[in-house]
Amino acid sequence: MEKKAIHFGGGNIGRGFVAEFLHAAGFEVVFVDVMDSIINSLQTTKSYQVTEVSDEGESTKTITNYRAINSKTHEADVIKEISTADVVTCAVGPNILKFIAPVIAKGIDARKGPTPLAVIACENAIGATDTLHGFIKENTAQDRLESMPDRARFANSAIDRIVPAQAADSGLNVRIEKFYEWAVESTPFGEHGHPDIPAIHWVSNLEPYIERKLFTVNTGHATAAYYGYNAGKKTIAEALHDSRIRDIVRAVLQETASLIVDKHEISAAEQQEYVETIIARISNHYLEDSVERVGRAPMRKLSRKERFIGPAAQLAERGGKFESLLGSVEMALRFQNVEGDDESVELAKVLKENSPADATVQLTGLDRDHPLFPHVVKVVDGVQSEAK
Numbered sequence: 001m002e003k004k005a006i007h008f009g010g011g012n013i014g015r016g017f018v019a020e021f022l023h024a025a026g027f028e029v030v031f032v033d034v035m036d037s038i039i040n041s042l043q044t045t046k047s048y049q050v051t052e053v054s055d056e057g058e059s060t061k062t063i064t065n066y067r068a069i070n071s072k073t074h075e076a077d078v079i080k081e082i083s084t085a086d087v088v089t090c091a092v093g094p095n096i097l098k099f100i101a102p103v104i105a106k107g108i109d110a111r112k113g114p115t116p117l118a119v120i121a122c123e124n125a126i127g128a129t130d131t132l133h134g135f136i137k138e139n140t141a142q143d144r145l146e147s148m149p150d151r152a153r154f155a156n157s158a159i160d161r162i163v164p165a166q167a168a169d170s171g172l173n174v175r176i177e178k179f180y181e182w183a184v185e186s187t188p189f190g191e192h193g194h195p196d197i198p199a200i201h202w203v204s205n206l207e208p209y210i211e212r213k214l215f216t217v218n219t220g221h222a223t224a225a226y227y228g229y230n231a232g233k234k235t236i237a238e239a240l241h242d243s244r245i246r247d248i249v250r251a252v253l254q255e256t257a258s259l260i261v262d263k264h265e266i267s268a269a270e271q272q273e274y275v276e277t278i279i280a281r282i283s284n285h286y287l288e289d290s291v292e293r294v295g296r297a298p299m300r301k302l303s304r305k306e307r308f309i310g311p312a313a314q315l316a317e318r319g320g321k322f323e324s325l326l327g328s329v330e331m332a333l334r335f336q337n338v339e340g341d342d343e344s345v346e347l348a349k350v351l352k353e354n355s356p357a358d359a360t361v362q363l364t365g366l367d368r369d370h371p372l373f374p375h376v377v378k379v380v381d382g383v384q385s386e387a388k
């Protein structure tokens with residue numbers, strides 16, 4: 001019986017990362033999305049290309065053996081597919097997980113086979129699969145919760161690959177960086193064993209991987225984006241070719257490195273090598289990655305467990321240095337009213353309508369007695385004063 005994976009989110013990461021590696025592992029991929037244009041294209045196009053880009057040049061792979069279902073109009077079909085699938089993955093955005101949970105819950109509830117479904121959320125967020133699992137439990141009958149592990153197991157993941165916004169005439173094809181990392185927890189599968197997906201690095205403890213990735217790759221990437229945006233740069237590469245911004249990115253990643261080295265068994269030398277790799281990756285001209293894409297959704301990126309407040313709060317609790325991270329927060333606070341970015345409009349509203357302390361609580365989720373709180377209030381106050 002052919003292995004089948006249901007993937008929610010036929011976007012850049014869905015088509016260009018997750019589906020590429022599920023296809024390579026011999027899975028039939030069933031895309032689920034709510035965007036008619038993507039579903040229609042996937043249903044009428046029997047293959048698409050993934051072009052991997054690096055300093056060594058380009059290589060192209062052809063993806064086939066996939067189908068697509070619009071979960072807005074064909075929910076029953078999605079439920080049926082999940083009830084007989086081996087794997088469910090998603091790359092929809094952390095704030096969308098609550099919307100895909102109900103249909104996944106119904107699909108899991110309808111399963112009868114001996115092997116539980118493997119559920120792996122592929123999002124830029126710590127514990128994204130746990131978050132999805134929570135929403136799925138909320139959409140499951142009380143008397144079915146205890147037996148749910150017989151029908152599904154949930155594994156957190158850390159995915160890292162840069163997929164910029166694609167050129168308008170790309171169709172389904174995706175231009176993506178060659179580098180990738182995909183670490184997934186192996187422990188939740190227990191006696192059943194994890195699915196056979198060669199691209200995945202299976203680990204028993206994911207925390208070091210996801211914190212290192214989020215607080216190095218995403219923190220550095222978003223710092224470059226926000227400083228670049230405020231300096232009028234168009235792309236991340238352009239921002240990093242400005243030595244002032246590059247030095248700032250390095251200073252921020254020195255702060256997060258001190259936390260990562262202190263917290264996880266990662267040596268300072270190993271972390272420095274990882275930092276150099278990231279700076280080289282995001283300086284890559286080939287990707288044409290815009291500052292607006294990488295800075296998108298500033299409210300999410302300023303939130304409590306995310307790429308700035310997450311490490312800065314831990315550093316403040318440990319008596320560590322976090323001044324450079326505060327600079328990134330300041331630049332993110334200035335990412336207001338950006339065309340097409342609803343959260344940047346909401347950010348401007350929160351800053352306009354609240355006191356510095358109330359805005360800080362709303363935006364960062366910090367407790368008022370947290371050691372980082374007064375430092376962020378000062379930054380928020382400074383940004384608010386500029387607008388007056």
Ligand SMILES: NC(=O)C1=CN([C@@H]2O[C@H](COP(=O)(O)OP(=O)(O)OC[C@H]3O[C@@H](n4cnc5c(N)ncnc54)[C@H](O)[C@@H]3O)[C@@H](O)[C@H]2O)C=CC1
Pocket residue numbers: 008009010011012013014032033034035038071091092093094096099100122123124159160161162163164
């Ligand atoms: N683009 C990148 O370089 C990377 C992105 N990520 C993460 O992957 C996730 C997706 O990112 P992208 O692919 O860049 O975004 P994207 O916007 O290209 O794709 C998201 C897809 O989810 C779909 N979607 C929205 N609501 C849905 C729903 N209710 N049901 C099914 N599908 C729905 C959208 O229609 C879209 O096709 C995000 O969490 C992002 O942080 C992680 C690593 C790298």
Ligand SMILES: O=P(O)(O)OC[C@H]1O[C@](O)(CO)[C@@H](O)[C@@H]1O
Pocket residue numbers: 124160161162163217218221222293294295296297
């Ligand atoms: O996808 P998010 O969480 O908006 O973050 C933006 C960018 O961060 C990265 O995951 C890595 O920095 C990008 O590839 C991603 O698109």
